[in-house]
Amino acid sequence: MNDILTVNGLNKSYGNFSLKDVTFSLPEGCITGFIGVNGAGKTTTLRTLLGLTSKMSGNIQFFGLDMDKNERQIKDRIGIVLDDGCFYDELSLAEMKSVISSAYTSWSEQDFKRYMDMFSLDPRQKINTLSKGMKMKYALALALSHNAELLIMDEPTSGLDPLIRSQLLKTLIEYMKNGGKGVFFSTHITSDLDKIADMLIMIDNGRIVFQEEKDTLLDTYRIVKGDSRSLSTDVRKLFLSISETDFGFTGITKQISEVRSYIPDVMVERPTIEDIMLGNIGGEK
C-alpha cells in the first residue's frame, strides 16, 4: 500500500506550544482519525501540513510530492474542510462556490449539484443564515466536487447533532467507495472513529503518541478492574493509567497476560478508542 501523506520530523513553535518531531504516514485507501484532547496540536498539525502556518523544520510529502515544491499541484488534489466553515458570511452559497471553484482544475459542477441536492442546500441562500450543520455540509460539498484524492478535515463533527454526524460519516464512506484515496480527519469525538476509521493517529502535547490500525489498537489494549489491594508496585508498572476508588481500581494496559499472571481474578473488558486515548494521556498510577 502506498502512502498518500508522509510527515517526517515536523517541528513548529507557536507561542508557548510546539509540535515536536511529528512523524506519521497515511496509507492509501484508509480513513484515518487524528485524535487528541483540545490543545494537543491537531489543528496546528493540519494547518502546518497545508502550509497555512510556517514550519520550523521537517518534510511533508503528499502523493510522493514535496509540499514545498509542489504546493499548488498538491492542493488541487486535496479537499479541505476547516472547522466552522470558514466562509464570507454575506455571500450566497452560489457566490462562494463561484470563487472556490475557480481555484481547481477539475471542478465538477455536476458533483456539486448532486451534493447540494443530497444535503438539501439552496444555492441562493446566504451563508450567514446557515446552521452549523448546514455549513459543514456545504463545506463538504465544496471539498468533494473537484475529484479530490484526499480529504482533510479539521474537527468536522464537533458541535453537530448525531443525525448530521451520521450523514457526514455516511458521505465519507461513500467518497471512499467512489475512488477517494484517503480521508484524514481530526476529532476529539472518538465515537465517530469507532464507526468508520481504519487507522488512528494520536497526538498529545505536540508529540505523536501512536499510529496504529484501529482493530489492532482495540485488540492490544484492555481495561482491567479489580481490588486495589492487589496492586503492587510491579503490577502498577504494567498499566498506562489507573484510577482508584474505595470499591477498587480501573486501569488500562497493553500487557494483559502479565497482569493476569499477577492477578488472575481481575475483570477484563475491551476498551473504546476514548478509553485508549485517555489512558495514553495518563492518569494516577
Added chain:
Amino acid sequence: MMLLALLKKDFLIVKKYVLIMLLFIFLIPPFMRWRTPEFTGVLGFVLSVIFAVFMLLQYVSLKEYQSPKAATLLCATPFTRKAMVLSKYIFCMAIYVICCIAYEIETLVIPGLGTADITMFALMFLVTALFIGVYLPVQYKLGYEKTKFAFVVVIMASPIILPLLMRMDGLNLGFLSTLSPYLICGGIVLIGFMFLAISASLSVKIYTKADLA
C-alpha cells in the same frame, strides 16, 4: 483566471457598498462644481477617487477582518498567497479606472465641469499608487485594526488639506512645461507602477510568511 476570481470575490464581499460608491463617484464632481466652483473639475475627481478607492478598500479589509478564516480556506485551496495579495492591488486599480471613466463621461454630459485632462488622471494614479503602496504592506504587517486609525485620519483630513495644497505656490514645477505632456504623463504612470510593484512584492513577502487564523 485565479486573479479574476479573487477580484470578483473582493467585489462580491462589498457588493452592498459598491453601488453607493458608484453613486458617490458620479455625484461628487457636480456637487463640487455647485459648492466650490473655483475647484471645479480637478478637486471633484480627486475626492471621488479618494472616497471610492479608499472607502471600498477599507470595506474589503473590514470584511476580511470579520471573516479571517475565509482567507485561510482560500489559502488551503490552490489559490496562492501571491494571487491573494495581487488581487487587492488590482481591486484598487480597477476602482480607480472606474472613477476615471465616470469622470470622463461626466465632463462630456455636464457643462462647466471642465475637460478630462490626461495629466490629472496620471497624477491621481500616482497619488493612488502611493497611498495603497504604503497602506497595503502596512495592513498585511500590522493588521486591519491598527492600520484603520491611520486611514481614518487621511480620509478626515483630505477635504481640508487638498484645497490648501492646491493654493500653495511654493512648489515650482514650471520646468515641466518644457517637456512633452506625454513624456510627463508616461513618467508619472511609470513611477506609479514601479511603486506598486515594489509595494506588492513587499506585501507578498509579508503575507507569505504570515501564520493564518
